[in-house]
Every structure is written in structure tokens, then in C-alpha cells.
Amino acid sequence: MKKFGNFNIAALVIGFSFLYIPIILLILFSFNESRLVTVWGGFSTKWYSELMQNQGIKDAAWVTIKVAFVSSTMATILGTIAGLVMTRFGSFKGRTLFSGMIYAPMVMPEVIIGLSTLLMFVALAVDRGVFTVTLAHITFSMCYVAVVIQSRMSSYDDSITEAALDLGCTPFRTFILITLPIILPAVISGWLLSFTLSLDDLVIASFTSGPGSTTLPMKIYSMVRLGVTPEINAVSTILVGLVTLGVVTASIIGRRQKQQTI
């Protein structure tokens, strides 16, 4: 193996520091004894126990988890269908337009998605709340699931489906017994991905939420405006931990699935 040059090591250190020092600082200071955020006063977990006493944060966390769970489940169902349809139909007139339209929310500025969904809810006179936040989250995370499923389906041998039909299995049972179990890892990683996306979304939630539907990122944001407290560090650390867990699990599942197909 080639030895790393000094330049490469330096580049690596600087790059990773740039990415992770802020997050590491945040995690470190969440275990700070002192009330002052920037002054180290010894190790303590007291901000975590204080967090448990804060009803506002607990409510926000509960709302966030509810929204994330429902929206990621719905987004997974819709995104899986979209991904399957895009591969199943092969090429047809306007296919590029269709697939482009599925992916568009990935590159669309979040402000635009938030604003447009807000305008729609206002126009339809829907009361904003947990329901509208969930809907908005389904909209933007669905495309991520569709991408994951579509990339899985590109290595899926269609004759497996045909073999099941040929052996007397109805099309619906074939989907349940054959296709779904085979693509299940992709479905799960799609779900985890949309769950974490929903968990840390601030912009779209701010636009589409109403009274009683403050999500955790919104709560943190509003608390920060009154000054950063170690409590915020603590709740952010938990959030970072959750998101990391989701992403890592998704990638492990993805890797195992790749091994299985080879």
C-alpha cells in the first residue's frame, strides 16, 4: 500500500476538522458543568436530566417523532411505487420528464418547497398543524426513496418476477412473496433516509406548521434566538446521534444487500 504523503495527511486533517470540529464542540459542551457555553467547568450530565424536565422540548420531540414516523412510512410506500413504476415501464414518451419531475424536489430550494406547500394549504383552507407538516415532509422525502428503489431495481432481474408468474403465482402475490422481500433492504434504507430527513428539517416545517406542531429543530431554533444554553447542546447531541444511527444503519443494510446480489 502506498504511504500517505505529508500533504495528503494535512489535507485530510484540515478537511475533517472543517467538517466535524463544530459538531464535536457541540457534543463536548453538552457535557459541560458550567452554564456558560464556551467555558469548560467539568464533566456533567446534568443538562440531559434538565432536558427531561423541559416540557416544551419533550412536546417538540414527540411531535417530531410522530411526524417523522408517519411521513417516512408514507413516503416509503409512495416512493417505492414511484421507483418500481419508473423501472417497470422502461422507456416511453416523456419518460425523462417524468423521472426528472420525481427528482426535482431534491434540488429544489427548501424555501421554495416550504413556501409553495404553505400557499397550497392556505388556498385550500387547511388548518396548519401536525397534519400539514407531515404532508409536506412526505412530499419532499418521497423522491429520496424513489431514487433508492430505482437504483436497486436497475440490478433486479425481471425474469425472477416472470419465473414466479410462470410457476402459477398471481401478479399481486408475486410482488408480496418475491419482489418485495428481494428489494426489502432498499425499502428499509429508504425509510431510514426519509426518517432522518424529516427529523432534522427546519425550513419546510417552519412554513407548514401551526399551533401545537412545533418540531424539535424549530424549538431549538427559537431557543437559540434567546441565547445558546447547554440544554440546546444536549438536545442537539441526541438529534445528531439519532441521525447518525439512521444513516449508518441504512448504509450497512445497503452494503449487505449488495453482497447478497453478487
Add this chain to the structure above:
Amino acid sequence: MSELHSVNPWLDPSQKPYIQIENVTKKFGDFTAIDNLNLDIYKNEFFSLLGPSGCGKTTLLRMLAGFEKVTNGRILLDGEDISEIPPHLRPINMMFQSYALFPHMTVEKNIAFGLKQDNLPPNEINQRVEEMLQLVELTDFAKRKPNQLSGGQSQRVALARSLAKRPKLLLLDEPLGALDKRLREQTQFELMDIQEKLEVTFVIVTHDQEEAMTVSSRIGVMDSGNLIQVATPTEIYEAPVNKDVADFIGDVNILRGIYKGQNDVGTQLHSDDSDSIVFATQEVGASTGDEMWFAIRPEKLEISKKKPTDQYNILNGRIEDIAYGGSFSTYHVRLDNGRILKAIRANRVRTEEHHLTWEDEVYLHWAPHSAVVLLS
């Protein structure tokens, strides 16, 4: 005669065909994959569809399985029109080129899958799975997953799975394409044994002409969406209907010439390739001056340094290349006009007395009944 007819049901007009493909056309958009095709296949046949890639053979097979709908015409199985029946309701099973084993199921479960769809009682399913595993000699591998099997084992699982439901008709799409040569030859014989033992009608798609010759009762040679010739392997090889078939099946030398008429030996041809007159015993309906061709297989050309005593069917040239194949050698002989013909000679003697080598002047000669006259 009656015995001959039971072996060759297509010669017996009283026999009813098992599969009738009637005026079937398949179009994909503007592209015609199958063009008004008619074909009868009989019970217990081992029928091969042979042709270059893109000739429509796989499309035809997929229409039999029900994965493609016929655009026009109809397909009958045992007298019943199955053209509109979806694949999962057809009493036909297929073995896929990619084997298409279910990767999340064990070998056992793969084989049992079709039987479970019929809601058979569990003990009967187990018994049949056991039977199938014995048939393909994979009893020890029952609990393995497909990704733990070799290519040959996967192929046998796929075969067992498609036979488990005891279909009346089994379709095989390039079943041996992924195996190496030695395994392929061995598996060809296994396939023939299984087909005979289970009395199933096999329709196989292949682009490998040797494979088709070995396994088939009859071969249908396809090109551009149509059947050019349907006949037994021997007939296809020894009496091809045109140059394309002669060229596609095996090696062949084709002499072009002008029809000179019939005499007591047979059809007489004036060819640019030979100074002597060439004859074939086969008689054809043609008139003087028509263009036609003689097809002669390389193993039917005698090659020697001595001028043959006959006055006809003689070509002379120079050996340009020799391919030594152990049991036989193939000689590439360049004629005086520059054309190259192939002749095959069995190496019967270890130390060749009349040894032939590069640049030798040689004569090629063939018996009048060895050449086939082709009009197109």
C-alpha cells in the same frame, strides 16, 4: 411403418399436433419480431428453435409462456386457444436463461414454490421436492441458498423448479448457455434422459447449432421472424433448403454455377470454380442458364495429391492452411481462382504415408450424391 410414425409423429397425418402456432404475428411498435408464423409441435418432442440473435426465437418462446401477447393469430395447446391466458394460468413452465432463482429462498423452497401456488398438501409437496432433488442429484444441497451454488448446480435447480409442477410443456431459453463446454455436453445428455423419463414436451431456444443437433427431435431454423426450415437434425444438415440454412448449420463449401441440364448422372452445373463439369445426383426443376448453387460439406470432400480417376467433380488447388484437430484435420485449399474451400479428413493412420502439408498441390473430389443442389 407404424413404428416410424410413432417416432416421427410429424409424418403421420392422423397425429394431432400438441402445440399449434397459427398465423402468429408479433409487432413491437413498427418492428415485426414474428411475421405470420405457422408451426406444429407434437407430444414428447424435443423441439429446438435455432437462429442468430434477433431472429425472433426468444419472442416466440415468450409468447408460448404468455409473457408476450400475440399481435395477430393464435396459439393452441392440446386444441385449446391459450393466446389470451395470462402466464400464471398456463399449464406451461419455463426455464430461464438467467435461471431466475429466488435469491431469498433455499433450493428446496425454490422447487416447492410452484407447488405451493397450487395449494397441494404439505406432505405431497415435500415428496415431490424430494423426487425433483433426486432427479437432478442435488439432495445434499436442499438447504443452500442460490448464491452458494455453482453455475451447473443453479442450472439444475432451475430445471428442477420448472419440472416440479409436471408441466405438459417445458420451455427452455438457452438453458446451457452459461455453462462451460464440457459441462454443457454432459448436461445435454442429462436433459435428453430427463425428457424421455418424464415424457414432457420440450421446446428449447438456442443459438448453438451443435447443441440443437444433439438434443432435438426436430429443429426449426429461424431468421428475421420466420421459420426457414423445420426438419430433423439430419435433414437440416444433409438437405438444407437454401444457402442460409446450409451456412448457418455447420461448415459448408458453396459452389455457384449455371444450370446446364440433366443427364444420366443428375444435375449438371457449369461452375467458375472448376474446369471439369460438376454433377449432383439430386434432380431439380430448373431451366438452362439458371443460377444455382452446390453445397458440399467439408467432410464429404476427398482431398488427395493423386488426380482422381473420375472425370467430373474435380477441383484443384493448393493447401494454404491446416488446422490439426487431433481426430481430424481441416485443410484450407486455395483454388486457382483464389477461392478457399475447406476439406476435412479423419486422421486414421498415425504416421501418414500420403502426408499432406502446406503448399501441396491437391485435388478435391466428391461423389455426385454428396452435394446438395440449392436454388436460392
